[in-house]
Amino acid sequence: KNEVEQSPQNLTAQEGEFITINCSYSVGISALHWLQQHPGGGIVSLFMLSSGKKKHGRLIATINIQEKHSSLHITASHPRDSAVYICAVRRMDSNYQLIWGAGTKLIIKP
Amino acid sequence: NAGVTQTPKFQVLKTGQSMTLQCAQDMNHNSMYWYRQDPGMGLRLIYYSASEGTTDKGEVPNGYNVSRLNKREFSLRLESAAPSQTSVYFCACSELLLRSSNSPLHFGNGTRLTVT
Numbered sequence: 005k006n007e008v009e010q011s012p013q014n015l016t017a018q019e020g021e022f023i024t025i026n027c028s029y030s031v032g033i034s035a036l037h038w039l040q041q042h043p044g045g046g047i048v049s050l051f052m053l054s055s056g057k058k059k060h061g062r063l064i065a066t067i068n069i070q071e072k073h074s075s076l077h078i079t080a081s082h083p084r085d086s087a088v089y090i091c092a093v094r095r096m097d098s099n100y101q102l103i104w105g106a107g108t109k110l111i112i113k114p
Numbered sequence: 115n116a117g118v119t120q121t122p123k124f125q126v127l128k129t130g131q132s133m134t135l136q137c138a139q140d141m142n143h144n145s146m147y148w149y150r151q152d153p154g155m156g157l158r159l160i161y162y163s164a165s166e167g168t169t170d171k172g173e174v175p176n177g178y179n180v181s182r183l184n185k186r187e188f189s190l191r192l193e194s195a196a197p198s199q200t201s202v203y204f205c206a207c208s209e210l211l212l213r214s215s216n217s218p219l220h221f222g223n224g225t226r227l228t229v230t
């Protein structure tokens with residue numbers, strides 16, 4: 005079993021829909037990252053969080069440390085949000101190692 | 115600012131050939147990383163450099179070597195390429211060695227390598 009599991013693997017939605025992508029992990033962590041990989045391949049860091057909730061524009065990330073679960077939400081989704089969203093966790097016992105999820109491929113149709 | 119620049123963007127090698135992937139960052143960050151990304155898998159860390167003058171193995175170092183030439187540059191070398199090294203390679207940097215929750219990763223645009 006992978007230590008970081010994302011769901012769903014693929015998601016197709018209509019423009020304007022509320023999107024939720026989930027990330028569950030099985031190790032002790034000190035932080036969790038959400039990143040976005042564009043169709044062209046570039047990877048951009050969206051959020052890092054160790055507790056609670058963060059918001060940036062239409063993106064909201066939450067984490068529940070007790071339940072070892074995080075969600076990334078996109079409100080009022082737009083075709084330009086189409087990308088692969090990746091969750092990665094920083095192990096509590098490591099200064100450098102991130103464990104990466106396999107990603108969720110999101111397609112927003114106009 | 116360019117951020118993190120990787121060269122080349124694409125490369126095709128024959129089995130046994132060697133090459134060096136270049137990475138440079140202008141963010142004055144201490145730590146740099148090389149990852150590979152394969153279909154259906156998460157990124158895997160090949161090597162990292164916590165600071166200028168130090169390098170350490172990651173999860174999948176076999177078949178690779180690295181050089182942290184100075185604070186800006188971190189290169190990845192394949193001495194004898196194998197088809198299993200066909201992948202997309204990403205260089206990244208962070209201000210600190212991910213120790214702080216305020217140290218995001220900044221990625222280059224990737225190098226798509228095919229070994230035939």
